[in-house]
Amino acid sequence: MSIKISSLLKKSTTAIFISILLGFLVGGIILALSGFNPIQSYGELFKGVFSKPRYIVQTIIIATPVILTGISVAFAFKTGLFNIGAEGQFMMGAIAASFIGYKIDLPPIIHPIACLLGAMIFAGLYAVFVGWLKAKFGIHEVITSIMLNWIALYFNNYYVTLPSLKKPNSEGVYEVLDSARINILYNVKANQENILAFRDKIAELKGNVPIVNGVEKPTLFMKLLDTVQDIVFRTDINYGIFIAVAVAIIVGFILNKTTLGYSLKGVGINKYAAEAAGINVKKQIIMSMLISGAIAGLAGGIYITGMSPNRIITLSLHENYGFNGLSVALIANNNPIACIFSGLLFGALKYGGNAMQSQLGVPTEIINIVIGTIIFFIGMRLIFTIIADKLEKGENSNE
Amino acid sequence: MSDIAVEMKGIHKYFGKFCALQNVDLTVESGTIHSILGENGAGKSTLMSILYGLYKPEKGEIFINGKKAKIENPSDAIKLGIGMVHQHFMLVENLTVTENIILGAEITNKFGIIDMKRATKAIKELSEKYGLYVDPYAKIEDISVGMQQRVEILKTLYRGADILILDEPTAVLTPQEILELIDIMKRLINDGKTIIIITHKLKEIKQSAKYCTVIRRGKLIDRVVVDDLSEEELASKMVGRKVNLHIDKTKADPKDVIFSIENLVVKDFRGLEKLKGLNLEIKRGEIYGVAGVDGNGQKELIEAITCLSKASKGKIKINNKEIQNTTPKNVLESGISTIHEDRHKRGLILDFSVELNSILESFNKPQFSKKSILNFEAINNFAKSLIEKFDIRPDNCEKTPIRALSGGNQQKLIIAREVFNDPDLLIAVQPTRGLDIGAIEFVHKTLVEERDKGKAILLVSLELDEIMDVSDTIGVIYDGTIVKTLQNDENVTEEKLGFWMAGGEN
Numbered sequence: 044m045s046i047k048i049s050s051l052l053k054k055s056t057t058a059i060f061i062s063i064l065l066g067f068l069v070g071g072i073i074l075a076l077s078g079f080n081p082i083q084s085y086g087e088l089f090k091g092v093f094s095k096p097r098y099i100v101q102t103i104i105i106a107t108p109v110i111l112t113g114i115s116v117a118f119a120f121k122t123g124l125f126n127i128g129a130e131g132q133f134m135m136g137a138i139a140a141s142f143i144g145y146k147i148d149l150p151p152i153i154h155p156i157a158c159l160l161g162a163m164i165f166a167g168l169y170a171v172f173v174g175w176l177k178a179k180f181g182i183h184e185v186i187t188s189i190m191l192n193w194i195a196l197y198f199n200n201y202y203v204t205l206p207s208l209k210k211p212n213s214e215g216v217y218e219v220l221d222s223a224r225i226n227i228l229y230n231v232k233a234n235q236e237n238i239l240a241f242r243d244k245i246a247e248l249k250g251n252v253p254i255v256n257g258v259e260k261p262t263l264f265m266k267l268l269d270t271v272q273d274i275v276f277r278t279d280i281n282y283g284i285f286i287a288v289a290v291a292i293i294v295g296f297i298l299n300k301t302t303l304g305y306s307l308k309g310v311g312i313n314k315y316a317a318e319a320a321g322i323n324v325k326k327q328i329i330m331s332m333l334i335s336g337a338i339a340g341l342a343g344g345i346y347i348t349g350m351s352p353n354r355i356i357t358l359s360l361h362e363n364y365g366f367n368g369l370s371v372a373l374i375a376n377n378n379p380i381a382c383i384f385s386g387l388l389f390g391a392l393k394y395g396g397n398a399m400q401s402q403l404g405v406p407t408e409i410i411n412i413v414i415g416t417i418i419f420f421i422g423m424r425l426i427f428t429i430i431a432d433k434l435e436k437g438e439n440s441n442e
Numbered sequence: 443m444s445d446i447a448v449e450m451k452g453i454h455k456y457f458g459k460f461c462a463l464q465n466v467d468l469t470v471e472s473g474t475i476h477s478i479l480g481e482n483g484a485g486k487s488t489l490m491s492i493l494y495g496l497y498k499p500e501k502g503e504i505f506i507n508g509k510k511a512k513i514e515n516p517s518d519a520i521k522l523g524i525g526m527v528h529q530h531f532m533l534v535e536n537l538t539v540t541e542n543i544i545l546g547a548e549i550t551n552k553f554g555i556i557d558m559k560r561a562t563k564a565i566k567e568l569s570e571k572y573g574l575y576v577d578p579y580a581k582i583e584d585i586s587v588g589m590q591q592r593v594e595i596l597k598t599l600y601r602g603a604d605i606l607i608l609d610e611p612t613a614v615l616t617p618q619e620i621l622e623l624i625d626i627m628k629r630l631i632n633d634g635k636t637i638i639i640i641t642h643k644l645k646e647i648k649q650s651a652k653y654c655t656v657i658r659r660g661k662l663i664d665r666v667v668v669d670d671l672s673e674e675e676l677a678s679k680m681v682g683r684k685v686n687l688h689i690d691k692t693k694a695d696p697k698d699v700i701f702s703i704e705n706l707v708v709k710d711f712r713g714l715e716k717l718k719g720l721n722l723e724i725k726r727g728e729i730y731g732v733a734g735v736d737g738n739g740q741k742e743l744i745e746a747i748t749c750l751s752k753a754s755k756g757k758i759k760i761n762n763k764e765i766q767n768t769t770p771k772n773v774l775e776s777g778i779s780t781i782h783e784d785r786h787k788r789g790l791i792l793d794f795s796v797e798l799n800s801i802l803e804s805f806n807k808p809q810f811s812k813k814s815i816l817n818f819e820a821i822n823n824f825a826k827s828l829i830e831k832f833d834i835r836p837d838n839c840e841k842t843p844i845r846a847l848s849g850g851n852q853q854k855l856i857i858a859r860e861v862f863n864d865p866d867l868l869i870a871v872q873p874t875r876g877l878d879i880g881a882i883e884f885v886h887k888t889l890v891e892e893r894d895k896g897k898a899i900l901l902v903s904l905e906l907d908e909i910m911d912v913s914d915t916i917g918v919i920y921d922g923t924i925v926k927t928l929q930n931d932e933n934v935t936e937e938k939l940g941f942w943m944a945g946g947e948n
């Protein structure tokens with residue numbers, strides 16, 4: 044029996060789930076210590092995420108950028124690089140998307156594609172610089188990318204002061220044009236006229252709400268229509284999540300099924316053997332940073348074209364989309380597909396945490412403690428293996 | 443009886459379903475050198491890891507000095523006076539010798555600060571007592587492999603070990619260093635220590651050990667008194683069939699010169715010349731053996747040929763095409779394949795499976811990938827064919843990480859891969875390091891077979907026996923040049939070679 048438990052304990056997925064549980068447990072203790080009822084608080088958190096379809100959509104929207112930065116970090120990690128620069132690459136991607144989205148006039152569909160591609164290229168090249176410094180001079184990527192994160196931050200703050208871009212009386216530049224947005228059904232909320240037309244349309248489809256015993260009893264279809272209207276008008280619902288899922292699948296495919304992934308991983312694990320086998324190590328390091336940076340940049344692009352306020356504003360400090368990607372990747376054990384789920388968990392905690400705060404006054408820091416604890420235990424995964432070994436040994440000496 | 447230092451009884455060990463050890467006993471008298479002999483993958487390291495508390499056996503008992511012992515982890519083993527020097531060293535490269543030795547067992551002064559003076563003194567005393575010469579202040583990365591090993595031995599003695607386990611200590615040593623090690627071991631047993639040594643070199647067993655325990659495929663075969671058996675008898679006990687300690691081969695039939703090096707100069711990072719105008723020529727159908735004492739330019743020669751480092755001057759030609767200072771890829775594509783000396787560093791990606799390692803150089807070929815997509819079925823079949831043809835064990839190991847294979851089986855995979863490349867020139871650097879007799883026989887046979895197919899072979903080895911056994915032509919390398927080239931016939935003796943290797947004139 045305990046043999047089974049111990050072999051289960053050694054699986055990294057189990058360790059991750061236990062870590063998540065422990066994270067909530069520790070968070071619960073801290074909630075109790077600070078005078079909140081943990082069950083009630085977590086109840087609010089849960090309700091804040093799941094009680095309405097709109098909340099679920101909102102969670103997904105919030106999760107989308109961190110899923111992508113998580114994939115960016117995970118990809119780099121699998122190829123032996125620690126891309127702590129996802130933060131800066133995210134900002135560069137956002138800047139590129141904002142510029143193309145506002146300055147260049149393109150037809151719909153083409154325009155958002157141009158924004159996202161521009162974001163990927165710009166951020167990818169920004170990351171290539173890190174790869175190049177590592178390949179050419181052997182400078183560790185963590186050092187250079189931390190420096191580049193600051194450069195990106197100040198570039199961001201400089202960018203928003205540029206005369207032809209700055210929106211008067213605001214801390215930022217102009218929003219991207221309507222044609223550049225990736226929101227679902229964006230045209231219906233583009234102007235007052237369309238909004239009214241859409242509302243009319245919904246009302247027409249709905250017809251009259253039947254009244255039973257003096258109470259309104261809307262049919263299921265009617266409720267559905269209400270939900271649609273709710274989501275369209277009250278969230279930034281966008282295509283980003285589909286892109287993120289596609290990227291996760293593509294990255295997983297590249298890593299596991301292609302020659303590119305094979306050589307990238309080879310270089311990451313043992314560059315000396317890869318070099319002797321004729322793989323161009325320097326090229327692969329640069330390539331890996333290019334891809335990783337492009338994914339982080341894509342996150343920035345989706346943020347600008349899909350989420351309010353759809354523009355760059357002055358940043359007082361890092362926005363943390365990139366750094367949160369590190370957490371997401373860690374929770375996902377650097378598996379790109381798993382990044383989707385850990386990103387959603389991350390989004391749910393952040394979004395549900397707000398509900399906890401607004402309903403009960405629980406400080407959102409508690410949520411950061413939960414996330415921190417999860418990562419702490421994942422980092423100490425070895426503990427579960429040790430416990431498993433202890434169990435096995437116990438089993439043996441009982442014989 | 444307290445003169446039995448170690449007794450292991452009925453040891454069973456499984457890795458998953460795979461049975462690595464089955465009912466193995468080991469009895470070691472105290473104050474003796476006891477050798478363990480067995481093929482690659484027989485389970486020698488596993489047995490010793492159990493004694494040292496690294497693995498937990500599924501069944502079996504251990505007695506140390508007559509008392510039943512419970513060894514759960516290495517610190518239990520250390521408390522019982524057991525020390526182990528692993529097959530692959532476990533030293534911190536950028537710490538000094540002293541720091542490495544005291545790591546985890548630091549002497550501190552009353553403020554809890556490490557007392558380096560006293561530590562260094564203790565180490566000096568130990569090293570003088572047993573002739574384990576080390577430089578206490580040197581960094582590990584700057585010292586020779588031989589000295590690193592002495593550091594490992596000191597580490598165990600410093601922790602008060604009375605029973606020393608040495609796992610293939612000589613595999614990485616030069617012949618001179620091996621003699622020194624045997625000397626050290628004798629001093630240790632004179633001082634009452636007990637030594638268990640794993641080695642594949644029968645000569646060393648004969649020279650040092652009193653008893654020998656033979657294991658084959660996880661089973662105990664015999665425990666013998668070394669003096670009672672000849673080297674051949676020991677070898678056949680280990681493999682389970684008669685083995686040829688010397689390879690049978692026909693006379694070489696060399697054709698045209700296919701590979702040549704002219705006036706090659708290579709400098710190290712300080713700008714000192716490590717190769718000083720080296721010349722050599724190899725013909726098709728010939729095994730050219732480079733004999734020499736370690737450090738005379740062998741490493742630089744190989745790295746220059748394979749373009750892993752730069753040549754300052756000179757030409758390297760294969761099929762009349764110059765390849766010096768190009769890329770490793772170009773070298774490969776020009777028809778040169780290399781079995782590198784350090785297989786863990788240059789030859790394998792240890793975390794990759796066996797099958798993924800088998801295509802390390804050829805994953806881009808249409809056989810294994812189309813439009814950049816890997817063809818896993820083809821890769822799997824390919825790996826299976828190599829495993830079968832080269833008898834890589836355990837069978838069906840295509841999906842196992844190659845890290846879990848024993849050293850000899852890892853090497854077999856590398857050789858299989860390089861031979862598959864069908865090169866014009868096959869370079870083999872220390873190809874039998876750490877391999878058992880049966881595997882050595884196999885490697886040598888493969889080299890001769892490739893020669894007979896008309897390939898040129900460049901063999902670099904520190905072991906004169908190997909050079910004299912296998913080569914057709916011998917080039918003696920000394921101080922960065924080939925000082926003597928000669929046909930390998932009856933007239934060649936170890937003494938003569940040794941004389942040139944030491945820089946003797948004519």
Ligand SMILES: Nc1ncnc2c1ncn2[C@@H]1O[C@H](COP(=O)(O)OP(=O)(O)OP(=O)(O)O)[C@@H](O)[C@H]1O
Pocket residue numbers: 457460462480481482483484485486487488489529835836846847848849850851876
């Ligand atoms: N951690 C492990 N997981 C799975 N299999 C293992 C593991 N360690 C060893 N093995 C297998 O157990 C067998 C015995 O390995 P071991 O390392 O003890 O061999 P060895 O006799 O020391 O060989 P060599 O002379 O090559 O060092 C091998 O077949 C090896 O593949």
Ligand SMILES: [Mg+2]
Pocket residue numbers: 486487488529609848849
């Ligand atoms: Mg071994």
